[in-house]
Amino acid sequence: MIYNVAQLLKAPTGTVQRVTLDDEDNLELQDNEAELMGPVEGEVKLHRTNQGIFADGYVEVPVEMECIRCLEPFVATLRFPLREQFYPTIDVNTGVPVAPPADDLAFPLDRNHLLDLREAIRQNLVLAMPVKPLCKDDCAGLCPTCGRNLNDGPCDCPPEPVDDRFSALRELLEQQGQ
DSSP: OEEEOHHHHHSOTTOEEEEEEOTTOOOOOOTTTOEEOSOOEEEEEEEEOSSSEEEEEEEEEEEEEEOTTTOOEEEEEEEEEEEEEEEOSBOTTTOOBOOOOSOTTOEEOOTTOEEEOHHHHHHHHHHHSOSSOOSSTTOOOBOTTTOOBGGGOOOSOOOOOOOGGGHHHHHHHHHTTO
């Protein structure tokens, strides 16, 4: 996920270079972020702009997550857009250091004009992670009494008693024929 963009920086504004992420590309995540279950894949277009390089494309990453209802691990492939600005730190023609842009969110190119997509992909992956991951939309979860996974079938626990404070609502529903 590291690309030499020296020739692209010498090209006129508007020039595009396409790159494909494949099996050889690896991504290192921090301990509590996620666990990768396969290679990072995707396509990215590197656009030469008047300020540097704009990376625009998509990324697919298989990630292991834990379902919030049944607590079972599952693998989901997250697909998310990648749209990030990269700026040079050294002028490609003169070798003179370049002042950083006013945009604090842009990523720097290193001294050798190498564009590293790994941190941009990692940040976008963390943003693409679901807040409440579900193994499937109709996950039944766990029994609140015995803790059995209800996706495997019902448990033998007796139904919980209905709170007497809701008896008026139950009578109202019965009157309406429901």
